[in-house]
Amino acid sequence: MLEGGLAAATMEAIAARAGVSKATIYKWWPSRGAVALDGFLDRVQHSIAIPEGLSTVEALRFQVDELIRLFRDTEIGAIMRAVASQAVSDPDLARAVRERWLGPRRAVAADVIRQGIARGDLRPDLDSEAVMDQLYGPVYYRLIFGHGPLPPDLGATLVTQLLGGVAADQR
Amino acid sequence: MLEGGLAAATMEAIAARAGVSKATIYKWWPSRGAVALDGFLDRVQHSIAIPEGLSTVEALRFQVDELIRLFRDTEIGAIMRAVASQAVSDPDLARAVRERWLGPRRAVAADVIRQGIARGDLRPDLDSEAVMDQLYGPVYYRLIFGHGPLPPDLGATLVTQLLGGVAADQR
Numbered sequence: 001m002l003e004g005g006l007a008a009a010t011m012e013a014i015a016a017r018a019g020v021s022k023a024t025i026y027k028w029w030p031s032r033g034a035v036a037l038d039g040f041l042d043r044v045q046h047s048i049a050i051p052e053g054l055s056t057v058e059a060l061r062f063q064v065d066e067l068i069r070l071f072r073d074t075e076i077g078a079i080m081r082a083v084a085s086q087a088v089s090d091p092d093l094a095r096a097v098r099e100r101w102l103g104p105r106r107a108v109a110a111d112v113i114r115q116g117i118a119r120g121d122l123r124p125d126l127d128s129e130a131v132m133d134q135l136y137g138p139v140y141y142r143l144i145f146g147h148g149p150l151p152p153d154l155g156a157t158l159v160t161q162l163l164g165g166v167a168a169d170q171r
Numbered sequence: 172m173l174e175g176g177l178a179a180a181t182m183e184a185i186a187a188r189a190g191v192s193k194a195t196i197y198k199w200w201p202s203r204g205a206v207a208l209d210g211f212l213d214r215v216q217h218s219i220a221i222p223e224g225l226s227t228v229e230a231l232r233f234q235v236d237e238l239i240r241l242f243r244d245t246e247i248g249a250i251m252r253a254v255a256s257q258a259v260s261d262p263d264l265a266r267a268v269r270e271r272w273l274g275p276r277r278a279v280a281a282d283v284i285r286q287g288i289a290r291g292d293l294r295p296d297l298d299s300e301a302v303m304d305q306l307y308g309p310v311y312y313r314l315i316f317g318h319g320p321l322p323p324d325l326g327a328t329l330v331t332q333l334l335g336g337v338a339a340d341q342r
Binding site (some may be wrong): 005081082084086097103126127129137141145154161164166168169 | 313
């Protein structure tokens with residue numbers, strides 16, 4: 001899949017590369033997208049935890065920066081593109097992505113936001129789900145459509161603009 | 172494609188439904204994704220222009236609200252999901268999406284942002300591309316992964332949070 005894209009990674013090709021029968025692959029994974037998701041999760045397991053002692057801004061930055069770094073500098077970007085592509089037409093895979101990748105990361109981010117509100121750093125009336133989508137959504141959006149790059153300072157820009165606001169009378 | 176998803180909309184099926192030969196379809200469109208993109212653009216042509224006389228906030232709201240409405244209430248959402256899915260593995264289609272759909276809309280939004288800065292409504296040091304991604308990215312992100320809904324008030328939330336900021340010391 002990394003060499004030829006998702007289209008090349010048929011279940012036959014995956015079985016051939018693994019040196020097992022196609023039936024064996026199908027025993028464990030229902031589709032090539034499911035194989036891709038497991039490959040993805042296997043590589044990103046350690047990217048969810050946020051170090052202790054960070055400020056609210058630092059903790060939000062940490063997660064966004066890490067996502068951008070993974071997508072830009074590692075094969076994770078290509079794998080996530082393949083997973084997203086197939087998830088659109090595969091409800092089981094889409095649910096697996098939500099439950100196994102987006103959900104756990106978003107739970108950690110929701111904790112950061114809750115703590116930020118409790119500490120008086122963030123507005124108590126914010127929409128937590130929308131905050132996460134305004135920090136991570138731009139990264140996935142660029143990854144999928146390729147209309148913009150994923151530069152190392154993108155995370156800082158996204159966090160600064162969302163926290164401080166872009167209206168002129170702010171700050 | 173709307174009935175059976177992108178997987179069902181083979182070039183054979185498209186030709187059969189249109190009552191023409193597959194060669195005729197291939198003469199005009201290189202792939203099913205290209206057919207989907209034309210179907211998409213045919214339906215959304217009128218959604219780019221912003222009415223005259225709106226404030227900066229209203230103009231930004233107008234575009235986001237319109238995108239959310241199209242994705243939620245019309246078949247455009249399903250078509251865009253199919254287009255996005257195939258664009259990931261089809262560089263020609265991805266370029267067509269950027270040049271024919273994202274580009275023109277973003278040019279209009281960039282004008283709104285430039286005018287907003289000139290009027291003193293928006294911070295002159297904002298990152299215009301990132302602003303657009305923080306308004307539209309969340310909508311595509313939810314459309315593709317389905318982790319959140321597209322309620323009618325989402326546009327208001329996205330614009331309010333990004334313009335006013337979610338840090339507690341704002342406003």
